[in-house]
Amino acid sequence: MKLPALNFDKKPTEMNRRDFLKSGGAVATLTLAPGVTLMAFGGDAEAQADPGKRWGLLIDVNKCAKDCNACVSACSTENGWGQEGHGDKGAQWIRKVDLKDKATGRESSLPMMCQHCENPPCVDVCPTNASFKRPDGIVLVDKHKCIGCRYCMMACPYKARSFIHEDVTDQKAHAPRGKGTVESCTLCVHRVDTGGTPACVEACSATGHGAMMFGDLNDPDSEISKALDNYPSVALRDDLGLNPGVRYSNL
Amino acid sequence: MERTIYREIKATPQILQLAALLGLFILAAAASILYVEHHGHIVTGMNNEIVWGLPHVFAIFLIVAASGALNVASIASVFGKTPYKPMARLSGLLALSLLAGGLAVLVLDLGRPDRLIVAMTTYNFKSIFAWNILLYNGFFVIVGAYLYVQMARSMPYSVIRVAGTVAFLWRLVLTTGTGSIFGWLVARSAYDAAVMAPLFIVMSFSFGLAVFILVLSLITRLTDRSLGPKLIARMGRLLGIFAGLVLYFTAVQHLTNLYAAEHGSVEAFILRDGGIYTQLFWVGQVIIGGLIPIALVFHPTGGAKPASTIVASALVIAGGFSQLYVILIGGQAFPLEIFPGFDVSSSFSDGVVNAYSPSYLELLLGLGGVALALAITGFGMMVLRILPTNLSDANVGQS
Numbered sequence: 001m002k003l004p005a006l007n008f009d010k011k012p013t014e015m016n017r018r019d020f021l022k023s024g025g026a027v028a029t030l031t032l033a034p035g036v037t038l039m040a041f042g043g044d045a046e047a048q049a050d051p052g053k054r055w056g057l058l059i060d061v062n063k064c065a066k067d068c069n070a071c072v073s074a075c076s077t078e079n080g081w082g083q084e085g086h087g088d089k090g091a092q093w094i095r096k097v098d099l100k101d102k103a104t105g106r107e108s109s110l111p112m113m114c115q116h117c118e119n120p121p122c123v124d125v126c127p128t129n130a131s132f133k134r135p136d137g138i139v140l141v142d143k144h145k146c147i148g149c150r151y152c153m154m155a156c157p158y159k160a161r162s163f164i165h166e167d168v169t170d171q172k173a174h175a176p177r178g179k180g181t182v183e184s185c186t187l188c189v190h191r192v193d194t195g196g197t198p199a200c201v202e203a204c205s206a207t208g209h210g211a212m213m214f215g216d217l218n219d220p221d222s223e224i225s226k227a228l229d230n231y232p233s234v235a236l237r238d239d240l241g242l243n244p245g246v247r248y249s250n251l
Numbered sequence: 252m253e254r255t256i257y258r259e260i261k262a263t264p265q266i267l268q269l270a271a272l273l274g275l276f277i278l279a280a281a282a283s284i285l286y287v288e289h290h291g292h293i294v295t296g297m298n299n300e301i302v303w304g305l306p307h308v309f310a311i312f313l314i315v316a317a318s319g320a321l322n323v324a325s326i327a328s329v330f331g332k333t334p335y336k337p338m339a340r341l342s343g344l345l346a347l348s349l350l351a352g353g354l355a356v357l358v359l360d361l362g363r364p365d366r367l368i369v370a371m372t373t374y375n376f377k378s379i380f381a382w383n384i385l386l387y388n389g390f391f392v393i394v395g396a397y398l399y400v401q402m403a404r405s406m407p408y409s410v411i412r413v414a415g416t417v418a419f420l421w422r423l424v425l426t427t428g429t430g431s432i433f434g435w436l437v438a439r440s441a442y443d444a445a446v447m448a449p450l451f452i453v454m455s456f457s458f459g460l461a462v463f464i465l466v467l468s469l470i471t472r473l474t475d476r477s478l479g480p481k482l483i484a485r486m487g488r489l490l491g492i493f494a495g496l497v498l499y500f501t502a503v504q505h506l507t508n509l510y511a512a513e514h515g516s517v518e519a520f521i522l523r524d525g526g527i528y529t530q531l532f533w534v535g536q537v538i539i540g541g542l543i544p545i546a547l548v549f550h551p552t553g554g555a556k557p558a559s560t561i562v563a564s565a566l567v568i569a570g571g572f573s574q575l576y577v578i579l580i581g582g583q584a585f586p587l588e589i590f591p592g593f594d595v596s597s598s599f600s601d602g603v604v605n606a607y608s609p610s611y612l613e614l615l616l617g618l619g620g621v622a623l624a625l626a627i628t629g630f631g632m633m634v635l636r637i638l639p640t641n642l643s644d645a646n647v648g649q650s
Contacts, residue, residue, distance in 0.1 A: 088298035092599045100594040127380035128373045148362015150302040157438035166291035179291045180362030
């Protein structure tokens with residue numbers, strides 16, 4: 001297989017061709033155009049995960065404004081999806097869901113994305129291990145193992161995954177995509193691995209709403225753990241026992 | 252009763268015309284595959300809600316029918332029924348051909364069919380899909396061996412019986428696996444039921460026998476070989492029992508769901524409010540695919556006529572496609588219940604019944620799979636001694 005030189009838009013870590021090859025076959029490559037190559041999530045993404053951590057999100061539904069779409073726009077820009085624009089055939093890594101309580105009529109709004117389950121059904125059903133969970137709890141798709149069977153989309157209770165129905169252009173080096181494969185929220189793994197915060201959380205914070213909190217669920221001193229200790233929150237479809245890493249309060 | 256003689260079928264003009272027709276369907280499917288591969292699934296009716304569409308209905312029908320087509324051989328070798336013995340070779344060949352046709356459709360609808368090698372070499376043993384890949388491959392090997400021992404000279408019956416028993420057990424496991432693709436989907440209220448596995452097994456009995464009866468009737472007619480009306484009627488009555496079993500397991504499936512309040516809405520969707528899915532369920536599956544064929548084959552006078560069994564077989568197949576369409580597409584059309592107690596809306600079709608209009612590309616792929624299965628069966632009969640020269644009632648015995 002031809003391995004063209006790497007050309008990252010942003011370089012999470014400095015890596016030359018020799019280092020790249022040394023990192024082993026676990027890091028697969030995808031040629032976009034001559035000289036432009038993407039890393040697929042594989043052994044490299046997994047190798048950077050800290051097994052002592054469990055990354056998660058806490059979403060305060062009371063603080064989420066119905067007409068605000070900042071988290072969705074930020075994710076789309078950060079990860080390069082959403083340009084296809086074909087209604088039910090376009091990808092949506094994150095979406096806003098508007099809710100109305102049938103009993104009380106109370107309205108609310110919240111962002112939905114991959115819930116990064118501890119026991120992810122998508123990983124269980126994937127025949128080729130393309131769907132996988134990192135030791136730090138982030139659930140990803142290895143785009144070079146995905147055969148596009150879509151069984152994970154049948155299995156996900158949260159409708160978190162999208163199938164790429166057509167050729168995609170203008171991809172980001174840190175978020176490889178490919179026609180005929182399945183993709184979903186990566187919890188901005190490329191940011192998290194370099195000490196950053198997911199783009200949606202950053203954007204939500206920038207609007208002043210502050211409805212999204214990111215952090216390590218395993219660290220009792222983290223802001224997110226303290227908030228979960230102090231206020232009631234729920235996991236969506238808790239009946240399934242999947243223990244998602246994304247929690248909602250004031251739902 | 253004379254010794255059963257098996258002869259290759261000859262390439263008569265009629266057979267060649269049929270082969271040409273099948274070839275056209277296969278070519279059309281190939282064109283459809285190339286078109287979808289080039290443009291992506293954007294050109295199909297499938298979307299992020301209905302992720303498995305019409306190709307999967309065809310593929311699963313063929314795969315389920317494949318294991319059922321082996322019935323006739325099992326009845327002969329495992330249960331020792333003499334009249335079925337001359338048909339056992341065709342039963343094995345048809346089983347292999349149907350599986351090949353079904354798998355071709357399934358694989359060629361993948362987002363990345365070029366990565367089949369990944370699926371063949373990387374297994375997640377927690378995935379029932381991965382287990383199915385092993386079960387399908389095993390079916391080819393076991394049924395292939397079973398066919399070989401049936402056709403080998405002076406092979407002792409005990410060997411054939413052992414091979415037939417292994418094949419019979421394997422096909423039960425295989426169809427359990429196919430049903431469990433849906434039965435083990437905990438996320439969706441239309442699936443997630445243990446009854447899916449036995450339901451798929453009785454569906455395979457029914458659909459597979461119906462396909463076998465039609466193929467046998469057609470090929471004996473085209474080759475001027477006799478086929479006893481009593482033999483056909485006997486298979487028809489068996490088909491009637493299988494069709495009844497499908498209705499029984501379907502009733503258990505829905506009654507169990509109806510009892511649980513949490514499944515009330517999905518049941519109301521399939522049984523009452525689902526539009527095309529409700530119609531396909533009651534008219535397609537229950538009436539056309541169940542009640543009418545049962546009435547036809549058990550009719551006191553008409554049931555003995557070969558035409559009744561042949562029409563019943565065609566109706567069972569139509570009902571089978573309806574049933575699989577309702578299970579597959581209907582089950583996905585019903586929205587996921589992520590927020591019980593809330594009305595929901597979003598840009599990603601949350602809370603709404605998902606629409607699906609299959610494209611002709613998907614239909615061509617599915618029909619191509621059927622044509623491929625029939626073409627392989629026909630080719631097998633041309634080059635191997637599969638089909639007996641005489642299946643008259645006098646010649647096959649009645650025990």
